[in-house]
Amino acid sequence: MNPLAKMAAILPAVVLLVFVRDLATPIAFLALAYLVLIVGVSLSIRAVAVLLLAVPGAILVLGFGFSLWTDAALVANTHPVLQIGAWTLYSGALQIGFATGLRLGAILALSLIPGLSTTGPDLVRACVQQLRVPYRIGYTALAAFRFVPRFGHELEIIRQAHRVRGAHRGRGPIASLRRWVSYIVPLLAGAIRHAERVALAMDSRAFGAYPDRTERHLVPFRARDVVFMVLFWVVSAALLALFFPWAPPV
Template sequence: MISSINPTVKAGAILVPGVLLGLMFDIFTPLVYLIFIILVTFAFTDISLKRWLLIFSPFVLFIVSFSWTRMLYTSESFQGGAILFEFWYFQVTTEALMVSISLALRSLCFIALSLLFILTTDSTKLMLSLMQQLKLPPKITYGVLAGYRFLPTFKHELEILRQAHRIRGVGRAKGIKGRLQQFKRYSIPLLANAIRKAERVANAMESKGFTGDRNRTHYHEMKVRRRDWVFFGSMVGALFLTVFMSYYFGYLNIFGREIN
């Protein structure tokens, strides 16, 4: 399962194809790799299709509007080919259409890769892996992890504040001035509670011997195993195989230049 892959190696397996896909301006390469990512997502994870679609679908609507704009306002270097149709004072050519579709597919690949990483990675293991494999300072990693853990409590405290205001007869604010006052009523108590919690966490960490030293032992050791490198090689290798297929069939286009 992908959830057991070392987070640092997994991040590399997501980042490298994402960067290389940004160089591809054809349709074949991102389309085939997008299909590969989707197959990997549902074959080697326990992510439900419904949950994945609920997160993925809003991005599709944004990408469609973005690619439509890209097609209308394409640069002069991508305005070649036959004119497909004219819209107001815009002329949409075959090359502009291909570039916009390629942009949409590349964006979908980025989103699918991001979801594959986010939905299969535990935040605690990610911070531990960054500290042990990439040697990030413990002060940064534990600080980020502590802040991430506080987010659900802030949401709960905000709901308590809202209920307390309703009990005391304070209704929902109207207008810009009222909303600013409401923001002040909410932000000051939340900030005060955050400072108190930060002090308690800092005191607790110091009492447990936390000094921020890099040379320390870990209760949970994150190791890079053979399966991690197999996953990395599979994700990157699949992209290079897709690029080779695109080149073989004459579709490969890098930065607007056809590679035949």
């Protein structure tokens, strides 16, 4: 599917979740995001670990942390859950904390829908083709973004070379610091060489010489993209209408 369709589908829900304060609404959107990810996205083992462990763990940590930060004077009329000396944790603080944690978790899970199903090149192509972003900006940003995995690859090669030569053996913080300092110069040299190769490759392809470029890979905006957006908007509106988190307390 078109990356822009996936981003546009979740955008209204992400924006509206910022303003909800209940527990049911973020739980519903969290379930919706998980359903779409499980059914519609081919997940790797790392992505499954993020969904099953990282996101719930983050919700628990954030929920408990925000509960501790909640002003006790605002929830003093609720039932006390834990008391240590003069400090008391109220059920209202837990509700506020976990409502915030669930809200952030739901926003994260919705963001994973385009994040786990979209590649950087396809997003750039879609922005250039549909949003009319100048290709000079799009592909330059993509080239800069691809420097990050390149640095990781070169760092691993430098580490292997140091191991083969037996450089900076030893344990402890001093030896670790010496190893990291010794990586800096070869890593910078490799980065400069890579930047020069990228610049030469872009110049040899006349990058920036013309206002438009012929795309080898097209990312069209099809009818199925429109259907997905509309269905996601309808389901989001139905969930918000069902729970209506902005209703005044009775």
